[in-house]
Structure formats: C-alpha cells, structure tokens
Amino acid sequence: MSYAVAKSFNRKYITGYLLSCAVCLAYALFFEIRLGLTFFILMLVTPVLSIVWTSIALKGLQIEGSVSGKILSKGDTFALQLHLKQNGVLPLPLLRVVYGQSEHVQAMGQDDLIMGLGSDRGMRVTRVFTAKIWGTAQVGIEALEATDVMGFIRYTVRMAKQKELFMETVEILADIPDIPLNELLQESMQGASLDEDQEPPERLHHFAGQPGYEHREYVPGDDFKRINWKLSARHDAYMVRLDEPVASRRVNLVVDYMACDGVHSREARLQTILDEEKIVASVLAMMSLMMKQGLESTVFYHMDGGWRTFHLQTEEDLHTFRYRLTQYRFLREAPQRAGRMPDEAVYGGESILYFTNRLDSHVSGLADKARQAGTPVQLVVPRPQEKGYSASPSHTWLVNEQFEFSRIIPT
Known part of the structure; x- marks a missing residue:
C-alpha cells in the first residue's frame, strides 16, 4: 500500500538539542576533552539513528478495519474497529490515530495514542460513532501521526493519492415521519390549486371518511x-x-436533484445536508400518508445520470425506496441531458408534488409549463426562499421541522 508521508519539525525539541550539543562541546573544551567529545559525538549520532529508525518502521505499517454495521437508522451507534500492524523488525515508538468522519455521524471519544507499535501482534483500536443525519456516511482514519524517538520530527501518514488514509462507508436511513392528512395532499388530489385570495376547503370528500x-x-x-x-x-x-x-387519482412525487446553491462554509454545508434530509424525509412521509389513504403514487428521482421511477403500492415498497434514498445524491451542477422535471410527469396530466432545495426561475417556469399542459404542480421547499423568487405563493409550500406543510405567504 502506497503512503504519502509529510514531515514537520519540532523547533522546541531541536532548540533544546542544539543547546545540549553546545554544552557537551564546551565541556570538552574547558573541562574533559575525551568525555566531552564522546557525549558530543553521541549527541550527533542519536538523532540520525532516531530518524532512520522511524522512517524504516513506517514502511512496514499496515491498516485493516471494518464497521459493526453497514445499514443504520438515525440514533444508532456503531463501532469502527481497526487493526494496526507493523510488518517490519523495528517498532514505531509513538503513534497517534487521527479519525475522520463526514457530517452524517458524530464521533464519541478522543483520538487514540499508541505507545509503541511492535511487530508481534499489532494493535487493535475501536472508535464508536452515532448516526445523526440521513445519507451515505464515511468513517475511518484521516491520518496517522508518528514521532521519532527523540521527538524531532512528526510524520503525518496519508494515502498517496487521496486525503483519507482508511475509510469505511455506512448507509443511514432517513426517518419516515407519521403525518396526518394535510391540505397539501388534499389540494393535490383535488387537481386544481386555489387562487391566492380563495379560502382553502374544509375537507375533500374523498378523504373525509371511507376512502373512495x-x-x-x-x-x-x-x-x-x-x-x-x-x-x-x-x-x-x-x-x-x-x-x-x-375515481382514484394518482399523485406523482418529483425529487429535484439540484442541491442548494452557494455552499461555502462548513456551517452552510451542514445546513444544506439538513435541508436535503428534510426533503427526503418529506417525500417518505407523503408516500406513507398516501399509502395509508389507499392511494398509489409514483416517485420520479434522478440517479445514475437519468430520471428513474418508483411505484408505491405496499409498505414493503416504501421501505425499499427508503433504503434506495440512502444512496441519493443532490447535485451542485445540472447534468447535460436531464431536465429538472421529467417530461413524463409534466405531460402526464396527474398532479405533481415537487420537492426542491433550489427554487429558482427555472423551476417556476417548468411548473408553469406543466400547468399549461393540464398538470397541477405544487412546490415544496425546506426553508423560506430568498426574495425575488418567481414561484406563485399559492403553489409553494414550506415544510417545517415537524413536517407540517404550510402555504408560503409573500412578504
């Protein structure tokens, strides 16, 4: 396995070392030349041996590992189990394990400090993590930090062609919120949106009692x-x-593949992931609600370079799609040959619930185009949009942390 080793010098230790050499040399000049020179030569040879020792020992380093669970629910804990081995003759004097993980998980405990990694049986270390956010998470070793015997040089070991030294992948399932019948689904089943000054209906007969x-x-x-x-x-x-x-009507759910625009800081990146999780959980919540109402639904989602469809009929279908969404990726840039709303849904004539992280003029134009083709469209967003968006407020809904859907009122 090819490693890239970066070196940094400990100036404090080197300064102390040079002062010690100066003391030995002064002792040889002014007191006892033989004893002083002996110590001076030892001081010169020792750091060379220390550096050569550590450099040779690093070449025999091997890392193996695994995780205790591959598919997790939010809140589950799992362990990353590592086996560090030294195949060479010389042991590593001091080794620090620097763990790394994506925003989807939270690490428990501190980085491990290993005092001496020998060549007999190696060393086993365990780090516990908690699944926090939906999606595909990565956990592992970001780097290993080794120090030579004298402490002069710190070696940072990484993979030669990537940032992380060792990584494992786990899938974190999104929650399926249990939501009651809501105005958004009622309006979608009605097949026509309300005007801005029109009061919402008290009920839709189809849902008011016995289905159908x-x-x-x-x-x-x-x-x-x-x-x-x-x-x-x-x-x-x-x-x-x-x-x-x-007569039963089908509602199509469309998941926009575009991620939120303008993500730069770590805080903004985390908020974007939380918004994406809210979109995914909202889709699953609406699918669950429609299934309970005895309705069939089709979900359009973008994966592997094109639009895919998933038909929901049973609870088993719901959990199958729940797992499939763990591998879903929101994109920063739109692919060349895939519009943000599939034509099959636009011209299908059946109501659309469109879930998006990026509500812009392009999406608004597609929604207007679908309505002109006779397909009612409701837009769902995870947070209030910036001023200036062009979507009609009568067709735009906000989902909050409790997965309640409310019509956005312009300010």
Missing part, C-alpha cells in the same frame, strides 16, 4: 344506514356516504 366515496351533510329523507358516524362526530353534523365511488 364522497360524503355530504344529511338531509331529511336520507337512509340512516348510509350515515358515517365517525365522520359525523368530527364535523358535528350528520354526514351521509354517497353510493357512487370517486
């Missing part, structure tokens, strides 16, 4: 057998189920 049937208030002469008592208790009025079932 409309309801209305009781009028004298109606058959009491058709009264929906549970729904009547909620509305404080007798609600009668109509005999004609409502």
Whole structure:
C-alpha cells in the first residue's frame, strides 16, 4: 500500500538539542576533552539513528478495519474497529490515530495514542460513532501521526493519492415521519390549486371518511344506514356516504436533484445536508400518508445520470425506496441531458408534488409549463426562499421541522 508521508519539525525539541550539543562541546573544551567529545559525538549520532529508525518502521505499517454495521437508522451507534500492524523488525515508538468522519455521524471519544507499535501482534483500536443525519456516511482514519524517538520530527501518514488514509462507508436511513392528512395532499388530489385570495376547503370528500366515496351533510329523507358516524362526530353534523365511488387519482412525487446553491462554509454545508434530509424525509412521509389513504403514487428521482421511477403500492415498497434514498445524491451542477422535471410527469396530466432545495426561475417556469399542459404542480421547499423568487405563493409550500406543510405567504 502506497503512503504519502509529510514531515514537520519540532523547533522546541531541536532548540533544546542544539543547546545540549553546545554544552557537551564546551565541556570538552574547558573541562574533559575525551568525555566531552564522546557525549558530543553521541549527541550527533542519536538523532540520525532516531530518524532512520522511524522512517524504516513506517514502511512496514499496515491498516485493516471494518464497521459493526453497514445499514443504520438515525440514533444508532456503531463501532469502527481497526487493526494496526507493523510488518517490519523495528517498532514505531509513538503513534497517534487521527479519525475522520463526514457530517452524517458524530464521533464519541478522543483520538487514540499508541505507545509503541511492535511487530508481534499489532494493535487493535475501536472508535464508536452515532448516526445523526440521513445519507451515505464515511468513517475511518484521516491520518496517522508518528514521532521519532527523540521527538524531532512528526510524520503525518496519508494515502498517496487521496486525503483519507482508511475509510469505511455506512448507509443511514432517513426517518419516515407519521403525518396526518394535510391540505397539501388534499389540494393535490383535488387537481386544481386555489387562487391566492380563495379560502382553502374544509375537507375533500374523498378523504373525509371511507376512502373512495364522497360524503355530504344529511338531509331529511336520507337512509340512516348510509350515515358515517365517525365522520359525523368530527364535523358535528350528520354526514351521509354517497353510493357512487370517486375515481382514484394518482399523485406523482418529483425529487429535484439540484442541491442548494452557494455552499461555502462548513456551517452552510451542514445546513444544506439538513435541508436535503428534510426533503427526503418529506417525500417518505407523503408516500406513507398516501399509502395509508389507499392511494398509489409514483416517485420520479434522478440517479445514475437519468430520471428513474418508483411505484408505491405496499409498505414493503416504501421501505425499499427508503433504503434506495440512502444512496441519493443532490447535485451542485445540472447534468447535460436531464431536465429538472421529467417530461413524463409534466405531460402526464396527474398532479405533481415537487420537492426542491433550489427554487429558482427555472423551476417556476417548468411548473408553469406543466400547468399549461393540464398538470397541477405544487412546490415544496425546506426553508423560506430568498426574495425575488418567481414561484406563485399559492403553489409553494414550506415544510417545517415537524413536517407540517404550510402555504408560503409573500412578504
């Protein structure tokens, strides 16, 4: 295995060493020349031996490792288990393990300090991590720091062609929030958006009681057998189920592949990951809700260079797609041959819930184009957008930390 070794000098130790050499030389000149020169020569040879020793020992270093779990839920803990071996004859005098991890996990404990790595059985070390954020996480060794016997030089060992020395990958599943029936899904199923000055409907008959049937208030002469008592208790009025079932409509969910724009600092990077997690969890929450309502849905998502579709029918499908989303990547730049809204969804005529991290004029134009083609579109964002975005507020929704969807009111 090819390593890249960077060297840095400990000026404090070197200064002390030079003063010691000067003392030995002064002792030889003014007191006892033989003893003084002996110590002076030893002082000259010792750092050379120390540096050569450590340089040779580093060449025999080997690293093996594994993680205790590959697929995790948020909040799970897992261990990174490492086996450091020295295949050479000379042991390493002092070794410090510098761990590295992505923002998705949190490390527990401090970096390990190994006093002497011999060539007999090596050394096993364990570091515990906690899964915090959805996605593909990486944990491992960012570098090894070795010091020679005299402490003059610190060697930083990394891989020759990459930053990390050793890394393992784990998949962290997103939560599936349990959300109640909401106005966003009701409006999508209605198939038409409200005007900005129009009050939202109190209910949609298709969801108000028994799935697949409309309801209305009781009028004298109606058959009491058709009264929906549970729904009547909620509305404080007798609600009668109509005999004609409502034709079920499909709602398509589209996950925009673009990441938030303008990520520069570490704090901004972390916020972007949290927003992406909120988008993914919102999609899963809406899929779960639609499944509970007895509705089928199709999810459009971008992966491996093109748009893919996933059809939800059962709870097993939901968990299959949940795992697939652990490998989903939001992109900083748009691919050349994939628009941000698939044509199959735009011209399909079925309502679209479009989840995006980057609401801009391009997305607004695609949404208007779909509406002109007869496809209602609702836009969902994880945080309030910057001033100047052109999307109609009657079609734009904000999802909060509790996964409640509210229509964005312009300021």
